[in-house]
Amino acid sequence: xxxxxxxxxxxxxxxxxxxxxxxxxxxxxxxxxxxxxxxxxxxxxxxxxxxxxxxxxxxxxxxxxxxxxxxxxxxxxxxxxxxxxxxxxxxxxxxxxxxxxxxxxxxxxxxxxxxxxxxxxxxxxxxxxxxxxxxxxxxxxxxxxxxxxxxxxxxxxxxxxxxxxxxxxxxxxxxxxxxxxxxxxxxxxxxxxxxxxxxxxxxxxxxxxxxxxxxxxxxxxxxxxxxxxxxxxxxxxxxxxxxxxxxxxxxxxxxxxxxxxxxxxxxxxxxxxxxxxxxxxxxxxxxxxxxxxxxxxxxxxxx
Amino acid sequence: xxxxxxxxxxxxxxxxxxxxxxxxxxxxxxxxxxxxxxxxxxxxxxxxxxxxxxxxxxxxxxxxxxxxxxxxxxxxxxxxxxxxxxxxxxxxxxxxxxxxxxxxxxxxxxxxxxxxxxxxxxxxxxxxxxxxxxxxxxxx
Amino acid sequence: xxxxxxxxxxxxxxxxxxxxxxxxxxxxxxxxxxxxxxxxxxxxxxxxxxxxxxxxxxxxxxxxxxxxxxxxxxxxxxxxxxxxxxxxxxxxxxxxxxxxxxxxxxxxxxxxxxxxxxxxxxx
Numbered sequence: 001x002x003x004x005x006x007x008x009x010x011x012x013x014x015x016x017x018x019x020x021x022x023x024x025x026x027x028x029x030x031x032x033x034x035x036x037x038x039x040x041x042x043x044x045x046x047x048x049x050x051x052x053x054x055x056x057x058x059x060x061x062x063x064x065x066x067x068x069x070x071x072x073x074x075x076x077x078x079x080x081x082x083x084x085x086x087x088x089x090x091x092x093x094x095x096x097x098x099x100x101x102x103x104x105x106x107x108x109x110x111x112x113x114x115x116x117x118x119x120x121x122x123x124x125x126x127x128x129x130x131x132x133x134x135x136x137x138x139x140x141x142x143x144x145x146x147x148x149x150x151x152x153x154x155x156x157x158x159x160x161x162x163x164x165x166x167x168x169x170x171x172x173x174x175x176x177x178x179x180x181x182x183x184x185x186x187x188x189x190x191x192x193x194x195x196x197x198x199x200x201x202x203x204x205x206x207x208x209x210x211x212x213x214x215x216x217x218x219x220x221x222x223x224x225x226x227x228x229x230x231x232x233x234x235x236x237x238x239x240x241x242x243x244x245x246x247x248x249x250x251x252x253x254x255x256x257x258x259x260x261x262x263x264x265x266x267x268x269x270x271x272x273x274x275x276x277x278x279x280x281x282x283x284x285x286x287x288x289x290x291x292x293x294x295x296x297x298x299x300x301x302x303x
Numbered sequence: 304x305x306x307x308x309x310x311x312x313x314x315x316x317x318x319x320x321x322x323x324x325x326x327x328x329x330x331x332x333x334x335x336x337x338x339x340x341x342x343x344x345x346x347x348x349x350x351x352x353x354x355x356x357x358x359x360x361x362x363x364x365x366x367x368x369x370x371x372x373x374x375x376x377x378x379x380x381x382x383x384x385x386x387x388x389x390x391x392x393x394x395x396x397x398x399x400x401x402x403x404x405x406x407x408x409x410x411x412x413x414x415x416x417x418x419x420x421x422x423x424x425x426x427x428x429x430x431x432x433x434x435x436x437x438x439x440x441x442x443x
Numbered sequence: 444x445x446x447x448x449x450x451x452x453x454x455x456x457x458x459x460x461x462x463x464x465x466x467x468x469x470x471x472x473x474x475x476x477x478x479x480x481x482x483x484x485x486x487x488x489x490x491x492x493x494x495x496x497x498x499x500x501x502x503x504x505x506x507x508x509x510x511x512x513x514x515x516x517x518x519x520x521x522x523x524x525x526x527x528x529x530x531x532x533x534x535x536x537x538x539x540x541x542x543x544x545x546x547x548x549x550x551x552x553x554x555x556x557x558x559x560x561x562x563x564x565x566x
Contacts, residue, residue, distance in 0.1 A: 199526035239545035322465040416535035
């Protein structure tokens, strides 16, 4: 049983470096067979089922080489970058986190077994080799997994952003009049994006009135309600009047709770009413359809 | 005349003693924020917060300094602003020295607003040492 | 740095530069009051398009300017608030309450024309 002090010495750079070099040489020498062994075990474990054997082999080759390079250099930045690039390729193929972690751990095991086999006759040397190998191998597994997860999160964020953009169209229905129908659940991030989109649209369309319709919004917490109020105020700073339509009693309550004076906010019951009010503000005359028949010329035509 | 020593870890250090220093401080803040990669809107928030904090220094303490630093955590980059002065401190008994200070309004120094627009906000203030406000904005 | 003020018919147009100091704002206030009196202007447009930060002091001063100008019988419109600046302002909790705002110079002039036309037609 080694003393703790001796174990520490083994872990220090001066003595592990030559050991790592030795095992890296071994791993390079036996690259072909170890890689095949690994690929076999991946298939056995039914991992990477979304990929063909040829694809697995191709990726396995580059992962193996990067793995060994990381062992050799003792640095992991290149590996992290590689992991992110790899993830970018395989995530769209449907590869999941447990698969990536799984295959890296399998590689770690395959290589460890190989080291056992080589050094089994010298138990002390085997221990020292493993002392050098294990922390590095674990660091590699960690690096690859983290790289994968970060890439996955980045992709998910991008997709969510795209969905938000699509689901909050700002419509120009008339000159100077924009309508922003909001549907579904709004989280603070979506609310912020909404506001930015609206302000940009106000500028681009030179809108003087905006109708924000929240008929399709079931509930709103005070955080998001604040956002709505800020949107109304920010729009005003850009010279646009905001009319809020479709305010449910629940949301009205939330607004009052956060201190909004509903009397000061321009609200109309429904979207149609809001558009008519907007047109009125813009100076368009809104003529109800039955009144048209009262106009002399038209009456003759209708008959 | 600034009395504090420059913060050696800061990327920018601006002594604040007059109203024109307010403009300098916020311009540096915007520049650093954009260098870190913050979007225009976020950089504007940083510059606005700096403007408020610098103005507080000039109005209530006469002089002080603002240091700006790039911050990184595991996943993001951001900018840290530290506004320091040796002024009279914040005297309101409801607010001074309370950890996790969270009231809104009442200070009259625009600090609740600054707290709203920044991601992290910390204030230490007492009559002996003056006031230090530390705020952070992370890149989204 | 002094803020340039142009006279356009019965309006004054003040265009603010980005590096606006507190003193610049105070001078602007004095200059506008003086010129409104001198030219009997009916409207004042303050163009803040170049302003990248509008903090609580600037907001208070603009409100004061509008108030004083109104006492002199003229209407003030703030134009050109940038989207990011507008967002920062509302989040900070500063408003330009009771001060008219418009998108840009063109909108500002249209607003003043409409407002003054109504004022003239009143008995």
